[in-house]
Amino acid sequence: MKRFLTIVTLSLLMLTVHAGIRTVQYKGLAYAVDTDNHVAQLLRQSVIIKGSLPIPATIKYRDKASGKYVECPVVSIAEGALAGQKKLKAVAIPASVQEIGDYAFAKCKRLRHAYFESASLGSVAGKKNWFAGTKADIHFVLMPGESVSLE
Numbered sequence: 001m002k003r004f005l006t007i008v009t010l011s012l013l014m015l016t017v018h019a020g021i022r023t024v025q026y027k028g029l030a031y032a033v034d035t036d037n038h039v040a041q042l043l044r045q046s047v048i049i050k051g052s053l054p055i056p057a058t059i060k061y062r063d064k065a066s067g068k069y070v071e072c073p074v075v076s077i078a079e080g081a082l083a084g085q086k087k088l089k090a091v092a093i094p095a096s097v098q099e100i101g102d103y104a105f106a107k108c109k110r111l112r113h114a115y116f117e118s119a120s121l122g123s124v125a126g127k128k129n130w131f132a133g134t135k136a137d138i139h140f141v142l143m144p145g146e147s148v149s150l151e
Helices: 002-019
Strands: 021-026 029-034 039-042 051-054 058-062 069-077 088-093 113-116 137-140
Touching: 021 058, 029 058
Parallel strands: 039 069, 051 088, 088 113, 113 137
Antiparallel strands: 021 029, 029 039, 058 069
């Protein structure tokens, strides 16, 4: 098992170097930014998050080569990104997020509300393990004319 994990870790490191991935801080949270495609992923957080967390639709980071600030969308949330955040009460997930990793919000004991701007992503939230061990209610923030189909 250790050998398998070592191989997987080395493969990911090689992919990371090749893909131009770098870790950046934006408003106190850690993100992995794919500098080639200019997209970001919310990473597992080491800081304590209190109250409500509106995940931003975009973040800005300084490009090392040009020295200019680059804006990129947050398109995913990593596996276990906010798991175990004992003081997190609500989270808002923007429509830019297309993928959420397993157990992203698991065991957030005080999490009561999850707001989705994307009807398609939010409609499958109850079938996923994203909120395992929480009492979160799923809410939709829809634009006029949008609808949700819960199957």
